[in-house]
Structures are given as structure tokens and as C-alpha cells.
Amino acid sequence: MKNKRSRLQVITEILRSSVVGSQEELLAILADRNLNVTQATLSRDLKVLKVSKTPLANGTYKYVLPPVTKTVSPTGNLSTFTSHGAVISIEFSGHLAVMKTKPGYASAIAWDIDNKGASEILGTIAGDDTILIIPREGVSRESILQLMDLTFSNKD
Amino acid sequence: MKNKRSRLQVITEILRSSVVGSQEELLAILADRNLNVTQATLSRDLKVLKVSKTPLANGTYKYVLPPVTKTVSPTGNLSTFTSHGAVISIEFSGHLAVMKTKPGYASAIAWDIDNKGASEILGTIAGDDTILIIPREGVSRESILQLMDLTFSNKD
DNA sequence: GATAAATATGCATATTTATAGAAATAATAG
DNA sequence: CTATTATTTCTATAAATATGCATATTTATC
Numbered sequence: 001m002k003n004k005r006s007r008l009q010v011i012t013e014i015l016r017s018s019v020v021g022s023q024e025e026l027l028a029i030l031a032d033r034n035l036n037v038t039q040a041t042l043s044r045d046l047k048v049l050k051v052s053k054t055p056l057a058n059g060t061y062k063y064v065l066p067p068v069t070k071t072v073s074p075t076g077n078l079s080t081f082t083s084h085g086a087v088i089s090i091e092f093s094g095h096l097a098v099m100k101t102k103p104g105y106a107s108a109i110a111w112d113i114d115n116k117g118a119s120e121i122l123g124t125i126a127g128d129d130t131i132l133i134i135p136r137e138g139v140s141r142e143s144i145l146q147l148m149d150l151t152f153s154n155k156d
Numbered sequence: 157m158k159n160k161r162s163r164l165q166v167i168t169e170i171l172r173s174s175v176v177g178s179q180e181e182l183l184a185i186l187a188d189r190n191l192n193v194t195q196a197t198l199s200r201d202l203k204v205l206k207v208s209k210t211p212l213a214n215g216t217y218k219y220v221l222p223p224v225t226k227t228v229s230p231t232g233n234l235s236t237f238t239s240h241g242a243v244i245s246i247e248f249s250g251h252l253a254v255m256k257t258k259p260g261y262a263s264a265i266a267w268d269i270d271n272k273g274a275s276e277i278l279g280t281i282a283g284d285d286t287i288l289i290i291p292r293e294g295v296s297r298e299s300i301l302q303l304m305d306l307t308f309s310n311k312d
Numbered sequence: 313g314a315t316a317a318a319t320a321t322g323c324a325t326a327t328t329t330a331t332a333g334a335a336a337t338a339a340t341a342g
Numbered sequence: 343c344t345a346t347t348a349t350t351t352c353t354a355t356a357a358a359t360a361t362g363c364a365t366a367t368t369t370a371t372c
Contacts, residue, residue, distance in 0.1 A: 038323080043359055043360055052211070053209050092293070127281040132288065132290065200331090203330085
């Protein structure tokens with residue numbers, strides 16, 4: 001159907017922001033948003049999204065999205081920092097991105113990021129091997145990754 | 157029974173070393189090792205172990221163990237600092253935590269936090285007396301506090 | 313356009329997983 | 343030891359999830 005892509009998007013948003021313990025539950029939430037599908041479809045959606053069901057400390061369950069860690073493999077057009085292999089990973093939490101680098105590299109790489117002059121990025125803060133990247137509002141994770149010349153290599 | 161502990165141990169070993177796609181399957185493997193339990197018990201075991209079922213790229217499923225939280229390094233772990241009063245406070249804003257320390261301590265403590273290898277924490281960035289702690293998505297404030305060997309003095 | 317191929321969905325149902333008791337086993341107190 | 347209490351496990355079953363197949367919808371090809 002036309003709306004599969006957007007449904008998957010909505011599902012990830014829901015799972016990112018709330019604790020959902022069963023497909024029935026998620027089904028209801030989707031229905032609230034006028035997304036009416038059956039449990040069968042949902043099961044398949046979750047499979048596509050690689051969402052896993054995991055037990056929580058409080059005795060309940062939660063459907064969790066796969067980590068958005070992209071282990072780094074540079075695209076054709078290499079920036080200096082990715083080609084040096086100094087960037088280890090980038091992962092998101094909320095609208096923030098955290099980039100891990102080799103020890104000592106963070107400041108240098110952060111400088112590079114800042115000096116791309118990309119409007120998508122509001123600013124960076126670097127420690128020794130960690131950079132906090134603060135995107136502007138409304139900037140997607142994908143576009144940040146693209147900006148960093150990173151491609152996905154999600155693993156199991 | 158007396159062998160619950162060891163059974164859980166065996167289960168983790170199995171799950172660590174092979175791809176198991178259903179409880180029935182795991183059940184059979186356990187039976188091979190003369191560990192005869194019912195699926196009901198297994199379901200509870202997996203719940204205790206916080207094992208999650210996640211879709212694989214090849215269209216099948218796999219039971220995966222939770223990320224290992226590394227045990228503490230011999231010297232200077234976090235509780236040393238917290239118990240000696242170098243950590244002044246920790247407070248949350250959104251999903252971020254900000255820890256205040258005695259002047260000059262921040263980097264050292266941040267290093268300790270990083271080196272706990274806790275999967276709950278995406279990264280830290282330290283100044284002189286302030287540490288920004290970025291938890292992974294979906295990680296509760298409580299679990300961050302626990303991780304820091306801190307207890308609550310108030311609400312949420 | 314028409315038609316073929318590919319993709320997505322629902323229905324019905326099989327399969328899988330979780331849980332409420334009851335029963336068994338172990339631990340503890342007197 | 344015996345009674346009491348707590349754990350662990352099982353049986354039976356409920357609840358949740360996955361999937362085969364038929365149908366609808368979209369996309370590609372002519």
C-alpha cells in the first residue's frame with residue numbers, strides 16, 4: 001500500500017518514545033492515529049524493522065528498535081577524518097548524535113565537522129574520544145549520516 | 157531445584173555460541189545436555205536472563221543475550237568518587253543527565269563512567285566540574301542512577 | 313491505455329510464548 | 343523431626359505472534 005513507508009516511520013517513532021509491550025497494544029496506538037492494520041501486518045512490520053521484544057526489569061516486556069549505531073564505512077567521497085579511520089561509530093539518542101572516535105581525535109574531528117559549515121548542525125562539543133553533535137531541529141538522522149559521509153552497516 | 161543456576165549458565169553459553177530461533181529449539185539443545193525442562197520453565201528462564209527475540213536479516217529470528225555490563229576495573233571506580241564526595245550531584249534534563257563534580261574531577265570521573273562499559277550510556281563529555289551524560293534511547297533515569305551507584309534523594 | 317510482475321494486506325490458523333494454578337522440592341524455624 | 347514458608351517446576355491453557363494462502367494494490371512493461 002501507499003502508506004507502508006510512513007507507517008513504519010510512525011511505528012519507529014512510537015517505539016522510540018514509549019514503552020510498548022505487545023503488538024495488540026501497538027495496534028491500538030496506531031489505530032488512534034488512523035493507521036488501521038491487522039496484527040499480521042504489524043508482525044511483519046516489526047520483522048522488517050528488526051524490532052525485538054525484550055523482557056524489562058519490572059517483569060513486563062518492551063518492543064525495542066535496533067540500535068542505530070552505524071559502524072563506519074566511508075562512502076566514495078572520503079572526508080579526511082573518516083578516511084583516517086579515526087571515527088569508530090555514530091549513534092543517536094533522541095535528536096542528538098554521539099560520535100565515538102579514537103582517543104584524542106575528538107576535538108580535531110569536531111573541528112572538521114564544524115568547518116563543513118553544514119546548516120544541519122547547530123554545534124558540536126568534543127571530549128577526548130567522544131563528540132556530541134547537536135543537529136538543528138527537524139534534521140533527520142539520515143541526513144546527519146550523509147553529511148558525515150557515513151553509510152549504514154547495521155549488523156545483527 | 158538445585159540446578160537452576162547452572163541451567164541458566166548453560167543457556168547463556170548456548171545463546172552466546174549459536175543461533176537459536178525458538179524456545180522449542182533451545183529446549184531440544186538443553187535436552188541433549190540432559191537438562192530436561194518444559195517450555196514454560198524456559199520462557200521464565202529467558203525472562204530472568206532478559207533474553208530478547210530479534211528478527212535477523214535472513215528472515216529468521218534469534219534469541220540474543222542482553223549486552224554484558226562489564227565489571228569494574230580494580231582501581232578508581234565510580235563508587236570511590238561518589239563515596240569520597242567528588243560527585244556533587246546529578247540531575248536530568250530530558251533524556252540527558254548532567255553530573256556536577258568537585259572542580260577538576262570531571263574528566264577523571266567521566267573516564268570511569270566510560271570504562272564501566274555500560275551499554276546504557278552512549279557517551280560522556282566532560283568539562284572541568286561538569287559531565288554531560290548521554291544515555292541510550294529508552295534508558296530510564298533510574299537505571300542511570302543505579303549505574304552511577306547513586307540513590308535518590310528526591311522525586312522525578 | 314492494457315497486462316504482467318511485484319509488493320502489500322487481510323483472514324484464518326498454526327505456531328510460539330507466557331502465565332495461572334497445583335504439585336514438588338528445598339530451606340527455615342521451632 | 344515436623345511444621346511452615348519459600349522456590350522451583352510442571353500441567354494445562356491462555357495469550358501473543360508468525361505465516362500460508364488468497365486477494366487487493368502498486369509498479370513496471372509493452
